[in-house]
Amino acid sequence: MPHKTTLTxxxxxxxxxxxxxxxxxxxxxxxxxxxxxxxxxxxxxxxxDFQCPGKGYADEERKRHRTTNPKPTPGGPKVLRDLLRLDAE
Ligand SMILES: [Zn+2]
Ligand SMILES: [Zn+2]
Structure with missing residues (x-):
């Protein structure tokens, strides 16, 4: 399952x-x-799921979650991973 994160x-x-x-x-x-x-x-x-009063901290946790949970296709083309990363912003 891909890790697609959102920040709201x-x-x-x-x-x-x-x-x-x-x-x-x-x-x-x-x-x-x-x-x-x-x-x-x-x-x-x-x-x-993570909630906190600080937007910066929530964003840090979001990025940490993405890095500690690598995409299921780590051997895929780099350009595709970059696209996915952009899409998650
Ligand atoms: Zn996840
Ligand atoms: Zn408002």
């Missing part, structure tokens, strides 16, 4: 905080409907 931001009520919800550099939400990001969730198609 969530409000406190667990609804997704979409990309359209912009933040100021100090982290304040600028969208009128946005109560603010409460946590970031990293998830994988294999069932792995």
């Amino acid at each position: 931001n969530h409000h406190a009520d667990s609804s997704i905080c979409p990309k359209e919800h912009k933040y100021t550099v100090t982290g304040k939400p600028t969208h009128p409907d946005c109560p603010g990001r409460a946590y970031t969730r990293a998830a994988c198609t294999c069932g792995w």
Whole structure:
């Protein structure tokens, strides 16, 4: 099973905080409907799931999960692996 990871931001009520919800550099939400990001969730198609308040930390864990769980076709063409990696961003 391929490890396809995703990173999503969530409000406190667990609804997704979409990309359209912009933040100021100090982290304040600028969208009128946005109560603010409460946590970031990293998830994988294999069932792995990680949540934490820090977006940077969640992204670190996501990358760590991908590196510690190599793709099922490690001998495949490099260009294909690069495509998969881009797709997961
Ligand atoms: Zn996985
Ligand atoms: Zn939001």
